[in-house]
Amino acid sequence: MTETELKQRLSADVDGVQAPPDMLDRARAGGARRLRRRRFIAAGAIALTTVAVGGVAITAPTLLNHLSEPPAASTPGQGDPYAFLMNGPTRGDLAGDKAYLDQVLAAWRSSHATSINHSRGIFNHLQNDAMVAWAGNTPGGRAAIVVENSDLRNHSDVQLYHEGIAALVGYVGDDKDGKPVVIGDDYPVPGAQQQIGFVVEKNDTKALVVVQLPDQPIGWSKGRTYGADGSVKQTFTPLTFRDRVSVVQLPSGQKLGDLRLNRMPGTAFSYLSIVNGDINAAPPESTGDQRLWGDFAPDADTLWPMTNAGDRLRKAANDVFNDTVGKVSDPNANGVAMSIWTGYGVTASGTSVYLGEQSLDADPTHVYAVLKPKSGKARIVNGGVPDKAAVLPVSIKLPDSQGWAVARKDAQLSYRYDGGAWSAARSNALLVPAGAKAEVRVESGGKTDVVPLQ
Amino acid sequence: MVTRGDDFDDFVRGSSTRLMRTAVLLVGDPAAAEDLVQEMYERIYVHWRRIHSAPDAYARKTLANLAANRWRSKGRKPEVALADHDRPTPDGSEDHAVRDQLITALQELPPRQRAVIVLRYYEDLSEAQTAEALGCSLGTVKSQASRALDRLRLITEPAILEGLR
Structure with a gap:
């Protein structure tokens, strides 16, 4: 593929x-309306303060609602994943606890103003038929699922399957005081994740609650596993549903950001999500660039020769590294931060070695060595999560007695065996042939350290 | 009432089709793109006095951010392929089918990768300009572009691959 093409x-x-x-x-009309609306809201806030003194309850959203068009007549239609929850009575072992159900509905009604979806107008035309579809005890405390029909309209950032009546869903857990609180809500919209799960917690025990999708086997994953061979996978375990809901007690220490849902067998790109888990709990932007070395000057040389031989590898080194590592990586990553820097060199046996890193979503970066022998398949060695503060952050032992690949940005690196003479120094990255009692000398920032290789 | 002068009108007339096309590539759906472009112009209208000397850069940045926020605020996944009834009506030609596939494939990229591809290869921005528009580093633009091209190769049909070789 050429750029021109x-x-x-x-x-x-x-x-x-x-x-x-x-x-x-x-x-022009929209821009002018925005300018007017700014003043309107500011004036409304003043008016609200004024009328509150007089004891009249009126809010800005109420005023704005009066300006909306009347609801469109419609019935729930195709693409409404939550409509089925409106059918039948409340399910779950708390279905008969009327006091709790009333509290759940009250929590639902009071949650709309603070919902992430409030500005999209999904609560503007509620049909006042809210019901608790499911309520039950879980290892993480009480949980409930509320549904209510609403007359939905398209917004600038929401394109619906169709405007009209659709079922909203609300996920409810208990707060620290044991009172029901809405954890999140969702509505049917094409082009975005379907939020079908939520996590509740009580006394440090967490439980995942997932809504069943008719005829859709769903699995959950505790998180990614990084294999020694460079592969990054997620294994999905099928969920068992009862009363349209699956409840799973989460292992102690489970990070919510690591949780994932997917349709079984879990190999496809997942469009299912957990309102307070997975990428919602650990968005990539929350951690910033996790890479070991991601900040280079525009003219910096990020291709680092590790041996005298290997000049022929230079041109494609970055592509070879990122391509090879990327092929066995998790296809469900929302964000992949590839290696900007690449070490390259050739071992005594003629194997080409490429060194670099990769960071997925909010996970810590991992360093890898890619080995391409003269014949046969490429092989990846997972060097694990580097310690950014270490004297030698990257040190990967290569298989089959091929030595070590090491790196530290802006450092001069040399090696020796058993207290012998130091090799010639090399910048940033170095391939150390196998040998007894090997050490690397690291010179950086006017300081010199010696690191034994294991 | 606050008004904007002829220079705002000229800017909209001169840029609307180009930015509409950029928006279609960013969100995949002409109707959504139209809404996105309108919102972008409304914001430009509000801030016109401050940005009127260089509105193009502001427009691109706003468009990219609106497209990204559209994804970010609802869920953290790229948009799914359009529902069948939302697709443009095919004209029956093989060429149109190939085009449709490429736009669909583009929508399956994570939003930032998609934005990098659209700004770099459609808007013809430099890597530095793309980084500025997306508020990220030069390295991120490079890596995201590389990853995006890889994914496009993986998720497109052979007909597309042939066209992109």
Whole structure:
């Protein structure tokens, strides 16, 4: 694929797209409305303060609702994954606890203003038929699922399957005081994850609660596993449903950000999510760039020769490393931070070695060595999570007595065996042939350290 | 009432089709793209006095952010392929089918990778300009572009691959 061909293809894909002729009018009208709305909301806040003194209960959202168009007449339609929850009585072992169900519904009604979906207007035209679809005891305390129909409309960031009546769902757990509280809510929308699970907690015990999808076997995963061979996988265990819900007690210490849901067998890209788990609990942007070395000057040389031989590897080194590691990595990662730097060199036996790192989502970065022998398949060695503060952050022992691949950015590196003479120094990365009592000398920032290789 | 002058009108007339096309590539759906572009122009209208000397960069940045937020705020997954009834009506030509597949494939990329591809290869921005528009480092642009191209190769049909060789 050349850049020119891709540019041509992208241009051809949209060459028939034209802006609507009224875009200018809409832009001007919308912009002016935004300016007016700013003043309206500010004025509304003042008015609210004023009328509150007089004992009149009226809120800005109420005023705005009065400006909305009347609800469209419709019935739940295709693409509404939660409509089935409206059918039948409340299920679960707390279905007969009327006091609890009333508390759940009260929590649901009071949660709309603070919902992440509030600004999308999903609560503007509720049909006042809220019901508790399921309520039960779990190892993580009480939990409940509320459904209510609403007349939904398209928004700038929400494109519905169709405007009209659809079922909203709310997930309820107990707060620290034992009172029901809405953990999250969801509504049917194409093009986004379906939030079908939530986690509740009581006395340090957590439970995952998942809504059944009709005819859809669903599995859950505790998180990624990083194999010694460089593979990154998630193993999904099938969930068992009863009363349309599956409850799983989570292992002690389970990180919510590591949890995942997927349709079985769990090999496809997952569009299922947990409202207070998985990527919602640990978004990549929350941790920033996890890479060991991700911040290079624009003109920095990020291709680091590790041996005298191997110049031929230089041009493709970064691609070879990232391609090889990427092929066995988790296909469900939302964000992949690839290695910017790459060490490359050749062992005494002629095996090409590439050194680098990869970080998935909010996981810590991992360093890898990719070995390509003269013949046969490539092999990856997982060097684990590097210690950024270590004198020698990257030190990977290569298999079959091929030595070690080591790296530290902006350092001069040399090696010796059994207290002998030091080799010539090399910048940033180094391939150390196998030998007894091998050590690496690390010179950086005016300081020199010696690190024994294990 | 606050008004904007002819220069705002000229900017919208001169840029709307180009930005509509960018938005279609970013979100895959012409209707959603239209809403996105309208919201972008509304924001530009509000801030016109501050940005009128260089509105293009602001427009691209706003569009990319709106597209990313559209994903970020609802769920942390790329948009699924369009429902059948939302797809543009095929014109019956093989070429159209190939185009449709590529746009669909583009939507299966994570939003940031998609934005990098669209800004770099459709808007023709440099890596530095793309990094500025997306608020990320040069290294991230490089790595995301590389990963995105890899994924496009994996998820597109052979017909697309042939076209992109």
